[in-house]
Amino acid sequence: MSENMSNMKAPEYLAQAAVLLLFLEPESRCSRCFRGTVPVHARYHRPADCLSCLAPGDAGMLSLGQLSAECWEPAEVNTPCSSDTTSSCQWHTTKHTPVKLMLRVPVGHREHSSLVCALTLLTTGLCSGLILAAACKYGHFSQ
Amino acid sequence: MAGVGAALLAGLLARLALVLYGLHQDRTMRVRYTDVDYRVFTDAARLVTEGRSPYRRATYRYTPLLAWLLTPNVLLTEAFGKLLFVAGDLAAAVVAYRALRRRGTPAGRACGCCAAAWLLNPLPMAVSSRGNAEALVALLVLATLYWVEAGSVGKAAVCYGLAVHMKIYPVSYALPIALRLSAAPGRGALRDRAAKGTVMARLWHLLVTMLNRDVVLFGTLAGSVLVALTVAFYHLYGWEFLEHAYLYHLTRRDIRHNFSPYFYMLYLTAESKWSFALGLAAFLPQLLLLLVVSIAFYRDLAFSCFLHTAIFVTFNKVCTSQYFVWYLCLLPLVMPSIKMSWHRAVLLLSLWFMGQGLWLTPAFFLEFKGYNTYLFIWMAGLLFLLINSLIIVQIIAHYQKETQAAKKLKQQ
Numbered sequence: 112m113s114e115n116m117s118n119m120k121a122p123e124y125l126a127q128a129a130v131l132l133l134f135l136e137p138e139s140r141c142s143r144c145f146r147g148t149v150p151v152h153a154r155y156h157r158p159a160d161c162l163s164c165l166a167p168g169d170a171g172m173l174s175l176g177q178l179s180a181e182c183w184e185p186a187e188v189n190t191p192c193s194s195d196t197t198s199s200c201q202w203h204t205t206k207h208t209p210v211k212l213m214l215r216v217p218v219g220h221r222e223h224s225s226l227v228c229a230l231t232l233l234t235t236g237l238c239s240g241l242i243l244a245a246a247c248k249y250g251h252f253s254q
Numbered sequence: 255m256a257g258v259g260a261a262l263l264a265g266l267l268a269r270l271a272l273v274l275y276g277l278h279q280d281r282t283m284r285v286r287y288t289d290v291d292y293r294v295f296t297d298a299a300r301l302v303t304e305g306r307s308p309y310r311r312a313t314y315r316y317t318p319l320l321a322w323l324l325t326p327n328v329l330l331t332e333a334f335g336k337l338l339f340v341a342g343d344l345a346a347a348v349v350a351y352r353a354l355r356r357r358g359t360p361a362g363r364a365c366g367c368c369a370a371a372w373l374l375n376p377l378p379m380a381v382s383s384r385g386n387a388e389a390l391v392a393l394l395v396l397a398t399l400y401w402v403e404a405g406s407v408g409k410a411a412v413c414y415g416l417a418v419h420m421k422i423y424p425v426s427y428a429l430p431i432a433l434r435l436s437a438a439p440g441r442g443a444l445r446d447r448a449a450k451g452t453v454m455a456r457l458w459h460l461l462v463t464m465l466n467r468d469v470v471l472f473g474t475l476a477g478s479v480l481v482a483l484t485v486a487f488y489h490l491y492g493w494e495f496l497e498h499a500y501l502y503h504l505t506r507r508d509i510r511h512n513f514s515p516y517f518y519m520l521y522l523t524a525e526s527k528w529s530f531a532l533g534l535a536a537f538l539p540q541l542l543l544l545l546v547v548s549i550a551f552y553r554d555l556a557f558s559c560f561l562h563t564a565i566f567v568t569f570n571k572v573c574t575s576q577y578f579v580w581y582l583c584l585l586p587l588v589m590p591s592i593k594m595s596w597h598r599a600v601l602l603l604s605l606w607f608m609g610q611g612l613w614l615t616p617a618f619f620l621e622f623k624g625y626n627t628y629l630f631i632w633m634a635g636l637l638f639l640l641i642n643s644l645i646i647v648q649i650i651a652h653y654q655k656e657t658q659a660a661k662k663l664k665q666q
Contacts, residue, residue, distance in 0.1 A: 122509060122510075122524070155509060155510055155521070157525070158521065158522050215624065216624070217620060217624055217625060217626035217627075217628070218626070218628075219518065219521050219522050219628050220628070220629075221522060223518075223522065223629065224519075224522045224523060224526075227518050227519050227522055227632060228519050228522075228523065228528075228532065230636070231515055231516060231518070231519045231632075231636065232519075232532075232535060234515060234636045234639060234640065235515055235516075235536070235539055235569065235639065236539065238539075238568075238569075238639055238640060238642075238643035239539035239540075239542065239543055239569065239643075241643055241644075241647050242543055242547075242565065242643055242646050242647055242650070243542070243543060243546060245646075245647040245650040245651055246543070246546050246547050246550045246551075246561075246650060247546070247550070248651075249550075249650050249651055249653065250546070250547075250549070250550025250551055250650075251550060251551070251553060252549065252550060
């Protein structure tokens with residue numbers, strides 16, 4: 112997944128879904144195991160959603176790449192082997208135990224809205240009044 | 255000249271050291287020194303070298319000129335852009351120094367102001383060495399003010415058009431520049447006539463007398479530069495150029511935490527029916543203050559623009575550290591006119607840093623530890639607004655242009 116695919120700064124509710132191609136490495140301690148790492152970037156979520164859960168998809172896909180072709184059914188998907196889009200690989204579905212991840216993301220509290228709006232506008236009004244008064248007192252409005 | 259050379263050398267060495275340190279930190283630590291925006295610039299430059307639009311890079315919201323300028327990031331070394339920004343810093347210091355000398359400031363004082371406020375100031379050092387392009391806009395703004403004061407309206411207009419193309423905020427300087435050009439020596443007769451009367455009458459008179467040859471020339475030339483660049487890049491990159499380079503900044507609503515006192519209010523009300531009204535309410539104080547300050551202080555263009563920028567940044571709906579560079583670059587020009595004791599100046603500076611520290615602490619816990627510190631960040635943002643406003647008020651109260659002080663002495 113390259114940075115070109117997704118606007119990392121957009122809040123969660125405006126973000127578009129993106130497909131992540133994760134290329135797993137063989138796990139050295141286990142002959143039939145593969146390992147991958149997924150970076151998680153927690154976007155801004157809507158206020159007052161106290162818990163947000165991120166769950167990866169239940170299905171994964173595995174490329175034929177380095178494995179014997181005899182044991183596999185015909186390929187289901189042709190898609191890039193890697194971020195280098197010049198070569199294409201054949202991908203098959205495979206079964207594995209899905210893992211649900213829970214991620215706690217801090218969000219704003221909606222019940223604070225009135226207080227925050229009132230105090231913010233009051234403070235900005237006060238500050239702009241102070242600057243205005245100083246400009247009128249010390250400024251040169253006539254020759 | 256030896257003093258200026260030494261200050262420039264010290265500024266250069268400090269910035270180069272930070273660039274080298276940045277390379278080390280990027281390679282060895284989890285938190286990168288280099289700003290994310292630099293990566294965006296470099297990716298956009300790579301696209302340009304491949305003959306593609308820089309706007310293929312998500313979040314590239316700048317002029318294509320910047321991507322073109324940074325193509326050596328791809329062709330030579332990725333650090334090229336940082337070195338360019340460092341050079342921009344130093345060039346800005348040179349222009350500020352020459353502007354001060356032109357205003358009659360003694361060489362030693364001018365050098366001291368440039369060194370203290372810009373060359374040896376850690377903030378512009380960090381901004382450039384991290385890969386932000388603010389130094390280039392600062393250089394163009396300073397060059398604009400220099401040429402206006404020197405009477406070269408054409409050169410000033412070209413620099414101004416380019417500055418506005420690169421960053422929209424210099425647009426706010428249009429009014430004080432126009433007032434300044436209309437108040438240049440030899441045009442006093444137009445000003446003096448009908449200067450009395452109601453506030454509205456005086457405002458109307460001011461607007462009418464603004465339209466003199468220099469103002470029209472400046473406006474026409476600056477507008478032509480801006481339009482030419484816009485048309486050329488629109489021809490090359492189409493609608494996405496207009497959308498990302500200009501329109502995005504005009505309609506931008508950033509709800510992520512930043513120094514702006516409005517951030518939490520905008521985040522909580524982002525999808526509310528009041529969102530538009532609140533956005534407008536946030537804009538009005540900024541607009542009113544900019545208008546009043548332009549009329550009150552246009553006779554000293556550097557001071558007027560400094561106040562403009564400080565107010566713009568302080569009351570903006572988005573405010574990050576690199577925005578401070580926008581007014582810090584003008585600080586050397588106004589320092590000689592601010593008659594303030596060292597104690598007061600140090601106190602205000604300490605308050606400014608303290609305000610940032612009080613904001614950065616809860617922000618760190620939110621970003622890196624995931625704690626819910628929104629209320630603390632918001633309160634720190636309000637406190638920072640109060641501190642900035644106090645500093646602006648103090649600067650206005652202690653502003654004393656040399657000629658004004660001399661006139662008062664004569665009258666006594």
